[in-house]
Amino acid sequence: MRASTQYADGHFVNTYRSSAPPATGERPTLRDFFFRTEGREPAQPLPALDPRAVWTRPVTTGLRTTWLGHSTVLLEIDGVRVLTDPVWGERASPFSFMGPKRFQPVPVDINALPPLDAILISHDHYDHLDYSSIRALAALRVPFITSLGVGMHLEAWGVPADRIIELDWWEHVTLPRGLTITAAPSHHFSGRGLRDRNTTLWSSFVLRGEQHSVFFSGDTGLSPAFEEIGRKLGPFDLVMIEVGAFHPSWGNVHLGPENALQAWSQLGSGRLLPVHWGTFNLAMHPWEEPAEVLLANAPEGLLMPRLGEAVEPALVETVQPWWRGAVEHRNRPVMPHATDLLAQKD
Numbered sequence: 001m002r003a004s005t006q007y008a009d010g011h012f013v014n015t016y017r018s019s020a021p022p023a024t025g026e027r028p029t030l031r032d033f034f035f036r037t038e039g040r041e042p043a044q045p046l047p048a049l050d051p052r053a054v055w056t057r058p059v060t061t062g063l064r065t066t067w068l069g070h071s072t073v074l075l076e077i078d079g080v081r082v083l084t085d086p087v088w089g090e091r092a093s094p095f096s097f098m099g100p101k102r103f104q105p106v107p108v109d110i111n112a113l114p115p116l117d118a119i120l121i122s123h124d125h126y127d128h129l130d131y132s133s134i135r136a137l138a139a140l141r142v143p144f145i146t147s148l149g150v151g152m153h154l155e156a157w158g159v160p161a162d163r164i165i166e167l168d169w170w171e172h173v174t175l176p177r178g179l180t181i182t183a184a185p186s187h188h189f190s191g192r193g194l195r196d197r198n199t200t201l202w203s204s205f206v207l208r209g210e211q212h213s214v215f216f217s218g219d220t221g222l223s224p225a226f227e228e229i230g231r232k233l234g235p236f237d238l239v240m241i242e243v244g245a246f247h248p249s250w251g252n253v254h255l256g257p258e259n260a261l262q263a264w265s266q267l268g269s270g271r272l273l274p275v276h277w278g279t280f281n282l283a284m285h286p287w288e289e290p291a292e293v294l295l296a297n298a299p300e301g302l303l304m305p306r307l308g309e310a311v312e313p314a315l316v317e318t319v320q321p322w323w324r325g326a327v328e329h330r331n332r333p334v335m336p337h338a339t340d341l342l343a344q345k346d
Contacts, residue, residue, distance in 0.1 A: 001148050001149055001201075004148060004168045004169075004201070005168075005169075006148075006168070006169060006201060007148075010199075011197065011198040011199055012148075012149075012190065012198045012199070012200065012201045012202070013198070014187050014188070014189075014223075015185070016185055016187055016223040016224055016225045017223060017224070018187055018221050018222065018223055018251075018252035019221075019222040019223050019224065019259075019262075020221055020222040020251040020252060020259055021251060021252050027247075027249040039286035039287065040281045040283075040284070040285070040286065040287055041103045041281050041287055042103065042104075042287055042288070042323075042326035042327070043326055043327075044326050045103075045104060045105070045326075046104050046278060046306070046307055046322075046323065046326055047306050047307070047322050047325070047326075048104075048105075048107040048306060048307035048308045049107060049306055049307070049308040049309045049310075050107060050108060050308060051066045051074075051107065051108060051308045051309070051310045052108060052112055052114075054066075054310040055074075055076075055114045055310060056114075059076050059079075059312065060312060060315070061312045061313075061314045061315060062077070062078050062079075062209075062211050062212055063075075063076070063077050063078070063212040063214070063237055063238065063312060063313060063314065064076040064310055064311065064312045065214075065238065065240075065273060065303075065305075065310070065311060065312075065313065066305075066308060066309065066310040066311075067273065067275065067305055067307060067308075067309070068106050068107060068108065068307065068308065069087070069102070069104055069105075069106050069107070069278065069279040069307055070085070070087055070127055070275065070276060070277070070278070070279035070280060071084060071085040071087070071122070071127070071128055071218070071219075071240075071242065071275045071276050072084060072085055072086050072087050072088075072106070073085075073216075073240060073273070073275060074113070074114075074310075075207065075214060077179060077207055077209045077212050077214060078178070078179065078209030078210045078211050078212055079177060079178075079209075080117045080118070080175060080177050080178070080179040080209060081114060081115065081116050081117050081118075082116070082117060082118045082119070082120055082179070082181075082207060083113065083116055083118075083119050083120065083137075084120045084121075084122070084205075084216055084240070085120070085121055085122055085128040085129070085218070086110070086119060086121075086130065086133045086134070086137060087127060087128065087129075087130040087133055088106050088109075088110045088130065088132065088133045088136070089102075089130040089131070089132045089133060090102055091126075092125075092126045092127035092130075092280050092282065093126055094126065094192065094193065099126075100127075100280045100281055100282055101280075101281075102279050102280055103279070103280070103281060103287075104278060104279045104307065107307045107308030108308060110133060110136050110137070111136070116140060116142050117142060117175055117177060117179070118142055118143050118144075118145055118175055118179075118181070119137055119140075119142060119143070119144045119145070120145050120146070120181065120205055120207075120216070121144065121145070121146040121147075121150060121154075122146075122147065122186075122202065122203055122204065122205065122216070122218025122219065123147055123150065123188060123190050123200065123201070123202035123203065123218055123219060124149075124150050124153060124190050124191070124192055124200050124202075125190065125191075125192070125219065126192065127245075127276075127280055127282065128218070128219065129150065129153060129192075131157060134153075134154060134157045134158070134159065135157055135158055138154075138157060138158035138159045141163070142163070143163050143164075143165050143173075143175070144159050144163055144164050144165070145165045145167065145173060145181050145205075146164070146165070146166055146167070146203075147166065147167065147168075147183060147190075147200060147201035147202055147203040148166045148167065148168050148200065148201040149166065149190075149199060149200030149201055150166065150200045150201070151164040151166045152200075153192075153200075167181075167182075167183035167203065168183060168201065169183050169184060169185050169201075169203060170182065170183065170184065170232075171183055178209060178210055179207060179208070179209045180207070180208045180209075181205055181206070181207050181208075182205065182206045182208070182233060183203040183204075183205055184203060184204045184205060184206055184215075184225070184229045184233060185203070185204065185223070185225035185228070185229065186202050186203055186204040186217065186218050186219065186220035186223075186225065187220050187221040187222070187223040187225065187252060187253065188202040188218070188219045188220050188221065188253050189202065189253055190202050202218060202219065202220075203218055204216060204217045204218045204220060204225075204229065205218065206229065206233040206236075208233070212237045212238075213233075213234070213235065213236045213237055213238075213270075214236060214237065214238045214239070214240065214270075215229065215233075215234075215236045215238070215239040215240065215241075215267060215270065216240045216275075217239075217240060217241045217242050217255070217263070217275075218242070219242055219253070219254065219276065220242065220253070220254075220255060220263075221250075221251060221252040221253045221254060221255060221259070222251075222255060222259040222262055222263055226262075226263045226266035226267050227266045227267075227268075229267060230266060230267040230268040230269065231268075234267060234268055234269050234270075235268065235269035235270070236267060236269045236270030237269075237270055237271070237313065237314075238270050238271050238273055238303075238313050239264055239267055239269075239270040239271070239272055239273070240273045240274075240275050241255065241260045241263055241264060241272060241273075241274065241275065242254065242255055242260065242274075242275055242276035242277075243255065243256065243257045243260045243274040243275070243276060243277050243290040243291075243294065244256075244257075244274075244276050244277025244278065244282075244283070244285075244287075244290045245276060245277070245280070245282035245283040246259075246283055246285065246290075247283050247284055247285070250283075256285075256290070257274075257289070257290040257293035257294050257297075258293060258297075260272075260274065260290075260294070261294070261297055261298055264298075270301075271301050271302070271303050271313040271316075272294070272298065272301055272302050272303060273303045273305075273313070274290060274291070274294060274302075274303075274304065277290045277291070278291075278307070278323070288323050288324070288326075288327055291304060291321070291323050292321075295319060295321060299319055302319050303316055303319070304319045304320070304321075304322070304323075306322050
């Protein structure tokens, strides 16, 4: 960790300047999070499919993706299966009794996943690194690939040290079946409490197989890194970019849909699969806003599968606004996302 160019004075730092500094306007308060709940959750569960039958069938084009909620995606790329940021837990919180509770269940049980070749974890925030999910997956004899320092959590939770691969930005590992996974820059922060701020690294990742390549943003704000990633590691067949749980005052650590479109353009290639939305109430915006902004501004090249819908990007031609059936909202007080409250100190 100390050898990393991202490490200075005992913690990790963002070495790419932000292209979208935080707005200078008013930041949301605890009262906002508790009581300004209008529109932040759907009125009913979102439509979802059981993907297990599709997972038993061959991947015709060599690339298939199944969005399971938030940033959890099962990727099938050139015969290799990788699970990203697995979160089956009920809350994105250090507490089992309080904190943001998912409004959308995962469409398939964690024990029903098909055989995996690797598990990929971008950083240590609660909505990306979930204790109960890691405990359940630790029994699998597959590598856990993550950012520098995050392995200390995995090992403490039962993952054998010899199956943990920590990467610095631009480092890579090649799996036995030929898939190369490269850690790439992102503009974010880390920490699971008040005393471990930025003691582990945060990353995006590029997965390149024999015929296909996928970019996964993790959590990030807009920065010049996207152009560099596209130039060094592209082109891509699919880019999975975070679009939800944003606020203008968090502009340097989360994208939101408009900045996600800029990041997509800077990467220079690939179909866009939005992630980091449609699962947890983590910000002040209407829950469906990311999807509507994307559909209005970039219908060409956009993938918007339903939860649990296993799709091959090359075979998808149009976007169906399936989320519009749940745009009536219920109001329920929620606790703020602890890591985003910490972000307000930036």
